[in-house]
Amino acid sequence: MERDQPFLHMNGGKGEMSYANNSSIQRQMMLKAKFILEETITRLYRDSSPTCMKVADLGCSVGSNTLLVISNIINIVHTTCTLLNRDPPTFQFYLNDLFGNDFNTTIKLLPDFYTKLLQYKEHDSCFINVTPGSFYGRLFPSNSINLFHSSNGLHWLSQDPLLGCKDVASLNKGHCHIVSTSPPEVHKTYLKQYQQDFKLFLKSRSEELVPGGAMVLMHLGYHETPRRTSWEIVSLILNDMLLEGLIEEAKLEWFNIPVYEPTVEEVKNVIEEEESVFLERLEVVISGWDEGLNIEGGDGENVRAEIISKHARAALEPLLSEKFDAEVINEVFVRFQNKILQIMKVGKLESATFIMSITKKA
Numbered sequence: 001m002e003r004d005q006p007f008l009h010m011n012g013g014k015g016e017m018s019y020a021n022n023s024s025i026q027r028q029m030m031l032k033a034k035f036i037l038e039e040t041i042t043r044l045y046r047d048s049s050p051t052c053m054k055v056a057d058l059g060c061s062v063g064s065n066t067l068l069v070i071s072n073i074i075n076i077v078h079t080t081c082t083l084l085n086r087d088p089p090t091f092q093f094y095l096n097d098l099f100g101n102d103f104n105t106t107i108k109l110l111p112d113f114y115t116k117l118l119q120y121k122e123h124d125s126c127f128i129n130v131t132p133g134s135f136y137g138r139l140f141p142s143n144s145i146n147l148f149h150s151s152n153g154l155h156w157l158s159q160d161p162l163l164g165c166k167d168v169a170s171l172n173k174g175h176c177h178i179v180s181t182s183p184p185e186v187h188k189t190y191l192k193q194y195q196q197d198f199k200l201f202l203k204s205r206s207e208e209l210v211p212g213g214a215m216v217l218m219h220l221g222y223h224e225t226p227r228r229t230s231w232e233i234v235s236l237i238l239n240d241m242l243l244e245g246l247i248e249e250a251k252l253e254w255f256n257i258p259v260y261e262p263t264v265e266e267v268k269n270v271i272e273e274e275e276s277v278f279l280e281r282l283e284v285v286i287s288g289w290d291e292g293l294n295i296e297g298g299d300g301e302n303v304r305a306e307i308i309s310k311h312a313r314a315a316l317e318p319l320l321s322e323k324f325d326a327e328v329i330n331e332v333f334v335r336f337q338n339k340i341l342q343i344m345k346v347g348k349l350e351s352a353t354f355i356m357s358i359t360k361k362a
């Protein structure tokens with residue numbers, strides 16, 4: 001079921017609106033998940049000692065976040081090997097994302113990365129490859145990968161869930177995501193797509209993992225209280241612009257943001273259905289959207305709202321540009337920044353991230 005999704009990727013390059021320059025919030029989340037990575041690697045090494053450790057980062061996107069994943073994994077494995085008195089392995093890393101992803105920007109960071117690695121480890125102990133394709137389908141040979149890592153990508157669905165559901169789409173007219181006024185059918189259709197996608201993801205990874213191999217996955221989820229999401233805010237803004245006559249109704253008709261934030265129960269149900277894997281641990285981390293943005297002073301709120309808005313733009317601009325011109329997109333993110341500022345004045349902007357460790361049953 002590999003589909004080409006030319007508009008689903010983050011902003012490439014190293015410019016002001018690029019993902020490479022607007023992904024520090026995702027980086028914070030990756031750092032918060034490090035303890036589960038440590039625990040998973042320790043468990044993996046208890047049962048096996050690969051001479052070549054094959055690791056794939058799924059949905060790696062553009063920039064240095066994926067290199068942080070690589071160096072974290074190398075460091076954790078080295079520490080584990082020292083503790084267990086074993087020789088460290090050679091590493092083979094595969095960077096995966098969709099075909100439209102700007103892999104070149106990341107590849108250009110590799111010479112520096114290898115040089116730094118050489119300062120404290122042998123360079124020829126780490127080989128980095130690129131594997132383009134959808135993680136909702138097979139990417140690697142059977143029984144070939146020791147560890148999968150995926151951060152901030154699995155809430156993206158394989159396609160617009162309302163595509164081909166004319167009746168349901170018409171119930172959500174004027175919106176491009178689930179909003180508080182959306183009828184239950186819209187939510188159900190998103191959920192169905194999520195279940196289908198995540199099931200296929202787990203089945204594919206399970207076939208690709210060596211017995212006893214593991215995955216560390218983290219993505220956005222819905223936990224306890226309703227929280228605002230970027231997708232909902234963009235939907236409300238586009239609806240306002242539609243009512244103000246700034247965009248045509250036809251443009252919104254077949255445009256839906258393909259993201260679903262599942263509940264813990266929904267995630268667990270899909271994992272339980274895939275009998276070849278076992279959920280070792282699932283943690284929910286609640287974080288402020290501006291966490292880690294240490295900007296103080298009189299203008300701090302404005303600057304934080306601008307940074308949050310640029311982060312959202314880096315993730316959503318390619319998708320929006322499928323339907324809307326640059327002028328509309330600029331206006332969307334001016335309004336997005338204002339909305340964030342308003343919300344910050346009266347309450348908190350938080351999201352829930354699910355961090356999971358899953359193993360393939362031996």
Ligand SMILES: C[S@@+](CC[C@H](N)C(=O)[O-])C[C@H]1O[C@@H](n2cnc3c(N)ncnc32)[C@H](O)[C@@H]1O
Binds near residue numbers: 010153157
């Ligand atoms: C927000 S970025 C996360 C990047 C990085 N892992 C991080 O945490 O900073 C999500 C990435 O997932 C990728 N993605 C979404 N659906 C995908 C799919 N079906 N297969 C592979 N990558 C996908 C997107 O293209 C995007 O680059």
